[in-house]
Amino acid sequence: MVMxxxxxxxxxxxxxxxxxIIYDLGRKFNVVTNIRRADVREEMGWVVLELEGxxxxxxxxxxxxxxxxVRVDPVAGDVLEG
Amino acid sequence: xxxxxxxxxxxxxCSCSNTFQEDKRISDRPMVPSLERVDIxxxxxxxxxxxxxxxxxxxxxxQRGADKVAFVxxxxxxxxxxxxxxxxxxxxDFCFGPLEISYDYKAIARVISxxxxxxxxxxxxxxxxxxxxxxxxAVDIQAGFTPLIKAKNxxxxxxxxxxxxxxxxxxxxxxxxxxxxxxxxxxxxxxxxDTLSCASTGNLACAVAAHAxxxxxxxxxxxxxxxxxxxxxxxxIYGPTIVAVKGSYDExxxxxxxxxxxxxxxxxxxxxxxxxxxxxxxxxxxxxxxxGWRFPEHAVVPVASxxxxxxxxxxxxxxxxxxxxxxxxxxxxxxxxARGCSPVVDAFNAGEDMVKPVRPNSIAKSLAIGNxxxxxxxxxxxxxxxxxxxxxPEDEVVEGMKLLAETEGIFTETAGGVVVSAxxxxxxxxxxxxxxxxxxxxxGNGLKTQEVVEDVVxxxxxxxxxxxxxxxxxxxxxxxx
Ligand SMILES: Cc1ncc(COP(=O)(O)O)c(C=O)c1O
Ligand SMILES: [Zn+2]
Numbered sequence: 001m002v003m004x005x006x007x008x009x010x011x012x013x014x015x016x017x018x019x020x021i022i023y024d025l026g027r028k029f030n031v032v033t034n035i036r037r038a039d040v041r042e043e044m045g046w047v048v049l050e051l052e053g054x055x056x057x058x059x060x061x062x063x064x065x066x067x068x069x070v071r072v073d074p075v076a077g078d079v080l081e082g
Numbered sequence: 083x084x085x086x087x088x089x090x091x092x093x094x095x096c097s098c099s100n101t102f103q104e105d106k107r108i109s110d111r112p113m114v115p116s117l118e119r120v121d122i123x124x125x126x127x128x129x130x131x132x133x134x135x136x137x138x139x140x141x142x143x144x145q146r147g148a149d150k151v152a153f154v155x156x157x158x159x160x161x162x163x164x165x166x167x168x169x170x171x172x173x174x175d176f177c178f179g180p181l182e183i184s185y186d187y188k189a190i191a192r193v194i195s196x197x198x199x200x201x202x203x204x205x206x207x208x209x210x211x212x213x214x215x216x217x218x219x220a221v222d223i224q225a226g227f228t229p230l231i232k233a234k235n236x237x238x239x240x241x242x243x244x245x246x247x248x249x250x251x252x253x254x255x256x257x258x259x260x261x262x263x264x265x266x267x268x269x270x271x272x273x274x275x276d277t278l279s280c281a282s283t284g285n286l287a288c289a290v291a292a293h294a295x296x297x298x299x300x301x302x303x304x305x306x307x308x309x310x311x312x313x314x315x316x317x318x319i320y321g322p323t324i325v326a327v328k329g330s331y332d333e334x335x336x337x338x339x340x341x342x343x344x345x346x347x348x349x350x351x352x353x354x355x356x357x358x359x360x361x362x363x364x365x366x367x368x369x370x371x372x373x374g375w376r377f378p379e380h381a382v383v384p385v386a387s388x389x390x391x392x393x394x395x396x397x398x399x400x401x402x403x404x405x406x407x408x409x410x411x412x413x414x415x416x417x418x419x420a421r422g423c424s425p426v427v428d429a430f431n432a433g434e435d436m437v438k439p440v441r442p443n444s445i446a447k448s449l450a451i452g453n454x455x456x457x458x459x460x461x462x463x464x465x466x467x468x469x470x471x472x473x474x475p476e477d478e479v480v481e482g483m484k485l486l487a488e489t490e491g492i493f494t495e496t497a498g499g500v501v502v503s504a505x506x507x508x509x510x511x512x513x514x515x516x517x518x519x520x521x522x523x524x525x526g527n528g529l530k531t532q533e534v535v536e537d538v539v540x541x542x543x544x545x546x547x548x549x550x551x552x553x554x555x556x557x558x559x560x561x562x563x
Contacts, residue, residue: 074339
């Protein structure tokens with residue numbers, strides 16, 4: 001087990017805005033979710049948060065979130081150019 | 083942490099906004115809790131770092147004279163305004179918002195002047211007072227001070243009598259990215275890094291590799307494996323390690339964030355981002371100076387992450403702040419994107435202040451960022467300045483490139499094609515009036531995206547005889563060319 005932290009930004013499309021995805025993420029996987037900033041509206045929303053846990057578990061959690069249609073971006077790298 | 087000499091007193095400006103004289107704090111601001119101790123003689127500031135052992139994290143800049151001060155107070159979170167010392171950091175630990183440089187504008191105002199700038203080098207370093215590094219140690223391949231030309235021919239076609247083009251495609255590595263990387267590389271050296279790195283869709287890779295070569299640093303650049311040849315060769319020639327990632331730009335981006343966490347490298351657009359972004363300001367400063375210390379009424383700017391547009395305006399704003407120009411800034415800022423990737427334009431036009439990420443599919447690869455981090459700031463800048471946004475249909479990108487080349491003799495890449503076509507669209511829409519002072523920013527060179535204009539090549543191929551030449555010439559006039 002390699003414990004780690006990862007900062008991510010989830011962007012929710014309209015149909016997922018009302019789903020308890022972050023709650024589910026913490027339940028399905030052994031990761032602690034720590035929300036730092038968010039803006040959630042009717043038609044769209046984003047949440048910036050830190051995930052803490054076993055690296056593999058975090059990765060599986062992120063893969064799951066992505067697979068249900070949430071866009072996942074790294075926080076440190078969401079500013080890259082072309 | 084900045085350091086200055088005022089009169090004969092030795093002063094240090096700490097990142098916590100305090101002013102120190104010798105070892106005494108003389109301002110009445112509270113210290114940031116993390117600041118342990120200041121030793122002004124040694125030029126060191128002590129902060130504890132992860133755990134109990136105090137560690138030096140913010141060495142003062144070495145002072146070389148009263149007028150050569152880096153006027154940086156520290157880093158400040160753009161969202162929650164928390165302050166941080168000058169470190170290779172780009173994200174607020176508290177809210178994960180982006181960090182930005184905060185300057186002591188009053189101190190800058192005391193030394194800066196139009197004359198001082200005019201006496202400076204013909205590069206971005208003439209604006210050193212407004213840059214967050216020590217210019218004396220600049221990693222300098224002569225970025226900046228590129229031509230600003232009055233575009234009479236293009237203006238005639240578009241119906242504009244007062245149109246200027248900022249031709250930033252003639253920077254040393256052939257894009258405006260030399261400006262940002264020159265600043266980032268200088269700061270990376272100050273911090274003691276030996277490796278310069280980036281994630282890029284091309285132009286940035288070229289600029290990073292070139293500056294690393296000049297600085298004697300190692301460079302490792304990450305690009306998607308399907309990039310245009312001109313950009314890959316344009317980076318490779320300087321001898322970097324190029325990592326071509328089999329995947330989209332988003333995946334390159336993701337990988338680099340992970341690498342930046344694990345390697346002690348200076349990623350110009352990740353951990354050096356606050357310093358890097360400041361380099362873009364010089365494009366605004368330069369245009370105002372070259373216009374004879376005037377602000378344009380309209381500025382049309384290509385947008386990928388949104389940093390360039392935001393920082394051009396910040397440059398204008400700072401000129402007023404430090405007394406170089408009279409305010410308020412009259413310039414309306416316009417974002418230009420291609421339809422295949424226009425999240426900023428779409429959000430602005432929908433009246434939203436939240437950018438919806440997209441999956442890019444555009445000929446303008448250098449602008450193809452689906453999740454632009456500074457998008458929200460670009461939108462605010464457009465609103466605040468009374469500007470607008472325009473998305474160019476994909477097939478008009480190459481038209482824009484050709485129009486610019488044929489009217490003004492400037493060969494730009496796809497990003498420039500986007501700008502020219504957006505300008506045309508904005509004029510047709512009535513946003514820009516005939517007499518109004520307008521600047522279009524041409525930020526990249528056409529030699530990097532030759533693939534998209536290969537159809538312009540149809541030479542008259544002949545044997546070396548007069549007869550065949552004349553025959554071919556007649557063929558031309560018959561075809562009406
Ligand atoms: C040629 C060119 N112009 C403009 C831009 C836009 O810059 P920004 O990401 O700061 O919006 C880029 C890069 O992203 C570029 O390569
Ligand atoms: Zn913050």
